[in-house]
Amino acid sequence: MTKAHTQRTFHVEIDHISDLVVKLASHATEAVLRATQALLDGDLNEAQKVIDGDDALDSITVTIEEKCQRLLILQQPMAIDLRTILSALWITSELERTGDLATNICKGTRRIFGAQLTPKLRGLITEMSEEAVRLTRLGVDSFAEKDSGLAAALHDIDDRLDGLHRSFVKEIIEAGVDSTLKTQAAVQLALIARYYERIGDHAVNIGERVFYMVGGWAPENMGAARERERRRLESMSYDLDNLSDNRDGPDESRSG
Amino acid sequence: MLGAVVSIAVYKMRIRRWIVEHQPASREEGSASVSAGRQYEQDMQRLNSGPKSATTSAGYSCRQSLTSARGSPFRYALHQAWARTREAERESTRLRRIFTYLAASLDALETGIVVSDDRGREITRNLAAESFVAARHGDALVADAITDLQDKALNGQADTSTVELLGNPHRTYEVKASPIKKNGKTLGSVVLVRDITEEQRINDMRRDFVANVGHELKTPVGALILLAESLSADLEPEILKSLIRRIQVESERAAETIDGLLDLAYVETNEHPLDEVVDVGDVVDESMNRVVEAADKRGVSLVSLTVEPAANAGKGDDGMVDAGKFGSEKGGTETASESIVDDYRTKPEMLVLGSRVLLVSAVLNLIDNAVKFTSPGGRVEVQARRCQNQVRILVRDNGVGMAAAEQARIFERFYCVDRSRVRDDNSGVGLGLSIVRHIVRHHGGDVTVESQEGRGSDFEISLPAHRSQ
Numbered sequence: 001m002t003k004a005h006t007q008r009t010f011h012v013e014i015d016h017i018s019d020l021v022v023k024l025a026s027h028a029t030e031a032v033l034r035a036t037q038a039l040l041d042g043d044l045n046e047a048q049k050v051i052d053g054d055d056a057l058d059s060i061t062v063t064i065e066e067k068c069q070r071l072l073i074l075q076q077p078m079a080i081d082l083r084t085i086l087s088a089l090w091i092t093s094e095l096e097r098t099g100d101l102a103t104n105i106c107k108g109t110r111r112i113f114g115a116q117l118t119p120k121l122r123g124l125i126t127e128m129s130e131e132a133v134r135l136t137r138l139g140v141d142s143f144a145e146k147d148s149g150l151a152a153a154l155h156d157i158d159d160r161l162d163g164l165h166r167s168f169v170k171e172i173i174e175a176g177v178d179s180t181l182k183t184q185a186a187v188q189l190a191l192i193a194r195y196y197e198r199i200g201d202h203a204v205n206i207g208e209r210v211f212y213m214v215g216g217w218a219p220e221n222m223g224a225a226r227e228r229e230r231r232r233l234e235s236m237s238y239d240l241d242n243l244s245d246n247r248d249g250p251d252e253s254r255s256g
Numbered sequence: 257m258l259g260a261v262v263s264i265a266v267y268k269m270r271i272r273r274w275i276v277e278h279q280p281a282s283r284e285e286g287s288a289s290v291s292a293g294r295q296y297e298q299d300m301q302r303l304n305s306g307p308k309s310a311t312t313s314a315g316y317s318c319r320q321s322l323t324s325a326r327g328s329p330f331r332y333a334l335h336q337a338w339a340r341t342r343e344a345e346r347e348s349t350r351l352r353r354i355f356t357y358l359a360a361s362l363d364a365l366e367t368g369i370v371v372s373d374d375r376g377r378e379i380t381r382n383l384a385a386e387s388f389v390a391a392r393h394g395d396a397l398v399a400d401a402i403t404d405l406q407d408k409a410l411n412g413q414a415d416t417s418t419v420e421l422l423g424n425p426h427r428t429y430e431v432k433a434s435p436i437k438k439n440g441k442t443l444g445s446v447v448l449v450r451d452i453t454e455e456q457r458i459n460d461m462r463r464d465f466v467a468n469v470g471h472e473l474k475t476p477v478g479a480l481i482l483l484a485e486s487l488s489a490d491l492e493p494e495i496l497k498s499l500i501r502r503i504q505v506e507s508e509r510a511a512e513t514i515d516g517l518l519d520l521a522y523v524e525t526n527e528h529p530l531d532e533v534v535d536v537g538d539v540v541d542e543s544m545n546r547v548v549e550a551a552d553k554r555g556v557s558l559v560s561l562t563v564e565p566a567a568n569a570g571k572g573d574d575g576m577v578d579a580g581k582f583g584s585e586k587g588g589t590e591t592a593s594e595s596i597v598d599d600y601r602t603k604p605e606m607l608v609l610g611s612r613v614l615l616v617s618a619v620l621n622l623i624d625n626a627v628k629f630t631s632p633g634g635r636v637e638v639q640a641r642r643c644q645n646q647v648r649i650l651v652r653d654n655g656v657g658m659a660a661a662e663q664a665r666i667f668e669r670f671y672c673v674d675r676s677r678v679r680d681d682n683s684g685v686g687l688g689l690s691i692v693r694h695i696v697r698h699h700g701g702d703v704t705v706e707s708q709e710g711r712g713s714d715f716e717i718s719l720p721a722h723r724s725q
Contacts, residue, residue, distance in 0.1 A: 019390075022392050022396055023396050023397075023400060025392075025393075025396075026392070026393055026394060026395075026396035026397050026400075027397065029393065029423075030394065030397060030421065030422065033422035033423050034422055037422055040659065118710065119655075119656040119657055119709050119710035120709070120710030120711070121710065122659070122709040122710060123657060123708050123709030123710030123711055124710065126659060126660070126708075126709060127708070130423070130424070133423065137392075137393050140392065140393075141392065144392060
């Protein structure tokens with residue numbers, strides 16, 4: 001087997017991993033949409049199907065992880081190849097969590113079974129679901145196209161989902177005040193809204209990983225650099241203090 | 257070295273000259289060589305396989321064939337090769353032509369087709385199936401189903417799977433795989449991918465129509481039967497009166513359903529003459545006049561907003577006439593005469609060609625629906641405007657709104673949004689919007705809806721504007 005052949009196989013493997021990540025994302029986003037439909041229709045059968053379907057997501061996750069580990073061990077990739085594999089591992093974990101959150105929405109659906117949602121709440125749930133799915137799809141698009149610009153923009157796009165989340169919580173409180181919603185249902189709905197908001201956050205995380213994959217620079221690096229700078233300044237000021245203390249000491253003794 | 261090069265060049269020239277000299281002079285000569293060649297082949301076969309008595313004559317015939325091919329066996333072989341090449345070229349061209357037609361025919365199909373060999377390697381896929389290559393999001397799930405079923409087909413098992421993709425737009429695909437078999441051996445697989453969204457929608461529509469019309473007729477008729485049974489008993493006059501009132505109400509309900517069906521049948525089957533120049537302002541005016549009382553009673557403010565093209569208005573970026581101003585807004589539950597803005601009436605820009613009665617019926621239905629689905633204290637706006645070659649009537653409310661799935665089905669006959677969310681029992685039988693759509697399409701226009709649950713709905717009628725001679 002020639003070196004060129006090995007490299008070709010290696011890149012085919014990486015492409016295969018990318019395809020699996022896209023597939024996982026499709027399953028995860030579809031699970032979120034199905035969970036929302038089950039929630040709005042109060043359809044427990046559909047909710048159970050989504051919960052059962054989470055196993056398929058776990059199975060794809062395990063496959064991706066195994067393939068990534070195999071490549072890391074056997075090929076010892078470098079530069080963009082290494083970053084792609086690491087990013088695929090991180091993104092897989094984010095998508096798997098998105099699937100879990102869809103499952104949580106279904107479990108919430110079971111808990112609030114029979115509760116009448118106001119049209120406004122239903123509308124906000126639909127909007128949050130669509131926005132969360134849109135963000136996740138954009139994140140996966142940025143991964144598949146290696147588009148760091150789109151990846152960086154996800155953080156700003158997420159603001160809309162956060163705004164919807166706030167409106168939803170406000171609406172729940174108002175519905176609670178009007179006694180149109182029982183406390184237990186209100187608490188569950190608040191949690192469900194939180195799940196949607198978290199799905200958006202996971203999409204932002206995917207964007208950050210793509211940004212790292214393309215440029216080798218993650219947003220955490222910025223924080224880490226700031227922390228290093230802060231520590232450096234602190235140690236400098238400590239040295240300066242010590243220096244001034246040392247200078248002040250003899251002066252005082254002199255003046256004394 | 258130089259000598260070798262020179263001798264190679266000389267030989268090359270000789271060979272070239274020999275080929276030129278020995279080429280058939282004409283097509284006839286070429287075909288004569290071919291037929292002579294065929295005769296030679298047959299003779300050789302006779303020599304090899306025939307009985308001994310036949311070999312002498314076959315040998316003689318064989319020599320004759322060689323002679324007819326100008327005597328030289330080498331020259332004959334050359335001609336034969338040339339003829340075979342020509343034949344192969346012709347066959348190749350024919351096959352290429354068939355393949356081009358087949359590929360174009362497959363591409364013209366709406367059904368996606370993926371053919372693979374016995375090892376699962378793809379042989380071909382048509383244009384409709386191309387969209388599932390390197391697919392993302394929902395399409396990736398279809399691609400996944402194709403791969404799964406392909407594997408099953410290669411194991412000799414035909415299977416079908418339905419992939420339903422939620423979201424906007426909602427789509428449903430049917431993926432069907434079958435093994436390709438010859439002499440009991442699996443040569444490969446063929447997978448068909450069909451978008452059955454529309455098919456499923458029509459099925460749902462038909463099923464719901466039958467269920468809804470049955471329900472709408474059965475409810476009052478069932479009540480009438482029970483009430484009639486009660487009447488047969490010896491009852492007090494007061495109870496009797498109450499029962500008769502109920503019979504009246506239920507009869508009216510049944511009559512309303514039947515009237516609705518007949519109205520729809522009437523507008524669908526009769527070709528109404530569309531030769532009347534109708535002022536959309538008048539249509540809106542009349543429709544609002546009829547609903548204002550119901551709106552007052554319900555505590556919904558009925559507001560007329562008018563966008564009229566300004567005298568010096570230019571074209572906006574979107575190609576629409578720039579709004580000159582928002583017409584005077586008169587909210588609240590004031591009388592209809594106050595809520596109508598006179599500015600847009602009798603304007604030539606707001607004229608359409610059609611049937612005034614039908615148009616009033618359409619706009620009235622929309623406004624009536626908007627009032628019914630808006631909570632007390634809510635607001636319904638009606639806006640008429642000219643937009644390029646169209647006159648548009650927008651009915652906007654801030655009522656309960658609809659989910660995307662309901663918007664797609666709202667114009668179906670007997671389709672009602674989730675009844676648990678309608679605050680009024682008198683929500684109609686679900687024929688109003690079917691009638692609206694039919695009337696508007698009959699006028700060459702269209703009606704669209706945009707809605708969001710909890711935020712309200714926008715229904716807009718677009719009609720082609722009348723061009724005065």
